Amino acid sequence: MSEPLLSVTNVGATYDNAILALSRVSLTVGAGEIVALLGANGAGKTTTLRAISNLLSAVHGQITGGHVTFDGRRTEKLGPAQLVAAGLAQVIEGRHCFPHLTVEENLIAGASALRIGRRQLAADVARIYGYFPQLRAKRRLPAALCSGGEQQMTAIGRALMARPRLLMLDEPTMGLAPLVAREIFHFLRALNRDENLSILVAEQNATLALRYADRAYVLEHGSVALAGASAEVRERDDVKHFYLGFEPRQRRQYSSLVSQVGT
Amino acid sequence: MSFFVDVLVGGLLSGVMYSLVALGFVLIYKTSGVLNFAQGAMVLFAALTFVSLTEHKLPFAVSLLVTLAIMVALGWLIERFVLKPLVNQSSITLFMATLGLSYVIEGAAQLLWGTEVHGLDLGIPDTPMQFGSVAISEFDLVAALIAATMVAALTLFFRTTRTGLAFRAVADDQLAAIAVGLRLSHVWAIAWALAGVVALVAGLLWGARLGVQFSLSTVVLKALPVLVLGGFDSIAGAIVGGLLIGAIEKSAEVYIGPFVGGGTEGWIAYVVALGFLLVRPAGLFGQRELVRA
Ligand SMILES: Nc1ncnc2c1ncn2[C@@H]1O[C@H](COP(=O)(O)OP(=O)(O)OP(=O)(O)O)[C@@H](O)[C@H]1O
Ligand SMILES: [Mg+2]
Numbered sequence: 228m229s230e231p232l233l234s235v236t237n238v239g240a241t242y243d244n245a246i247l248a249l250s251r252v253s254l255t256v257g258a259g260e261i262v263a264l265l266g267a268n269g270a271g272k273t274t275t276l277r278a279i280s281n282l283l284s285a286v287h288g289q290i291t292g293g294h295v296t297f298d299g300r301r302t303e304k305l306g307p308a309q310l311v312a313a314g315l316a317q318v319i320e321g322r323h324c325f326p327h328l329t330v331e332e333n334l335i336a337g338a339s340a341l342r343i344g345r346r347q348l349a350a351d352v353a354r355i356y357g358y359f360p361q362l363r364a365k366r367r368l369p370a371a372l373c374s375g376g377e378q379q380m381t382a383i384g385r386a387l388m389a390r391p392r393l394l395m396l397d398e399p400t401m402g403l404a405p406l407v408a409r410e411i412f413h414f415l416r417a418l419n420r421d422e423n424l425s426i427l428v429a430e431q432n433a434t435l436a437l438r439y440a441d442r443a444y445v446l447e448h449g450s451v452a453l454a455g456a457s458a459e460v461r462e463r464d465d466v467k468h469f470y471l472g473f474e475p476r477q478r479r480q481y482s483s484l485v486s487q488v489g490t
Numbered sequence: 491m492s493f494f495v496d497v498l499v500g501g502l503l504s505g506v507m508y509s510l511v512a513l514g515f516v517l518i519y520k521t522s523g524v525l526n527f528a529q530g531a532m533v534l535f536a537a538l539t540f541v542s543l544t545e546h547k548l549p550f551a552v553s554l555l556v557t558l559a560i561m562v563a564l565g566w567l568i569e570r571f572v573l574k575p576l577v578n579q580s581s582i583t584l585f586m587a588t589l590g591l592s593y594v595i596e597g598a599a600q601l602l603w604g605t606e607v608h609g610l611d612l613g614i615p616d617t618p619m620q621f622g623s624v625a626i627s628e629f630d631l632v633a634a635l636i637a638a639t640m641v642a643a644l645t646l647f648f649r650t651t652r653t654g655l656a657f658r659a660v661a662d663d664q665l666a667a668i669a670v671g672l673r674l675s676h677v678w679a680i681a682w683a684l685a686g687v688v689a690l691v692a693g694l695l696w697g698a699r700l701g702v703q704f705s706l707s708t709v710v711l712k713a714l715p716v717l718v719l720g721g722f723d724s725i726a727g728a729i730v731g732g733l734l735i736g737a738i739e740k741s742a743e744v745y746i747g748p749f750v751g752g753g754t755e756g757w758i759a760y761v762v763a764l765g766f767l768l769v770r771p772a773g774l775f776g777q778r779e780l781v782r783a
Binding site for chain 2: 280282284285286287306307308310311312316317319323324325326327328332335336337339340341385386389
């Protein structure tokens, strides 16, 4: 197999030089793959994505070890803007649309790292409206006034404006109705298939993510606890504990608590 | 009635001058959350540089352009060497840095241009003109027009250019701005350069009014109540706040002054600002959370 598009090797990370968030995370995303990053709250999904896109320093975080290679280049010396320009775009956790900017202005802001002319910019915006026709109707509306689903589409559209080769998404279905959540994943898979876009997606909704991903990594306490093809991971019994955010021992405590209450 | 209108118009026009100073604060506060105490020193520095250049027999237009270039460079240098190294520091640290900076700039101005008071003549007569029954100083009118033009130009810049869009994006959400590949340091450098330009305009108008002297840097103190009223992050707020403070000051001088033995202009703006702070801390136009009803 050829070099993966993204490879993360033994990356460790802290916040405020004190709080250990990642100990030794290694993962790869091959060209044309959809890879899911699963794990309970606080497992380190967001931190892993931030470490890859060099956003940690913006949130008082540091990489303490290991390295990241994107498209054959080591990324530690690259700023977030350079990484975006190199083809690595991210939809950060919680969408973070620019609230006072209109939907269309949000999209345009997504092309900030590229040097493209106005004509090309307009064509790219039209392409996004092609993906999400309902955004076209809201183009003049401040993003903050859009529905949660529309904001997520705006955030994804904004990231796609950077013409990425690898798109990273942090919990794209958070707070969305099941139907909308499925639509988003459906869209991502179509994009992956039609435009050969590689995708790394962190998700709480493991059932949904595993249905669309080729492979998955399960994080636990800042390191990879399990990795494999989606079908395998789905079958693993112990994975269910990760989905629930319980460990077997804690679950026992929980059940004994229930039985105590019962008596 | 016509006397009241006279007072009001006079107040509004002098308020324009306050708006100008407040505007410089807003540009920087909006993009980086820094309350730039050095804005007053920049006003002084700009005015002093300009006068000194004209006194060295440089033509008006050349002096203006050179000062403009110096102010843009100063803004860029401040961003590069003071604020960039302090990125991710608390806002009180940044405020203290600008406080220190204001003394550095004043000191530099003193070293470069000396300490004496300079007269500044922009060639705009300060004669009253009659509009119906209301008399307006020509100088005030021109100052108001210049301020209005500048605000219109800034608004156009923010609404129609991609740099303006980057500016608003950074003001809205810094983390998202970094994530989409905007370079904060570029946007900040532009904000400081623009603040330098605003300082130049304010410095010329204030300097022509009061003479160019070191007390010019204390106009920052007048900008604070304006910002409290208008909101620290709103350009419209800086304008309306300035006009309001101007009108309130003039009216107080005429209608309250006689009962308290005069001297109201020294404190009335601060008292109003304090009262306002208790009722509406975000200011009239301060960024409200935009939420769906
Ligand atoms: N800005 C921060 N400052 C300090 N600690 C942080 C910060 N962000 C995350 N952490 C800590 O780092 C660890 C990993 O958090 P992270 O946000 O990466 O988890 P996550 O898997 O994304 O969780 P979630 O599913 O809740 O989003 C947690 O212990 C968390 O408390
Ligand atoms: Mg997270």
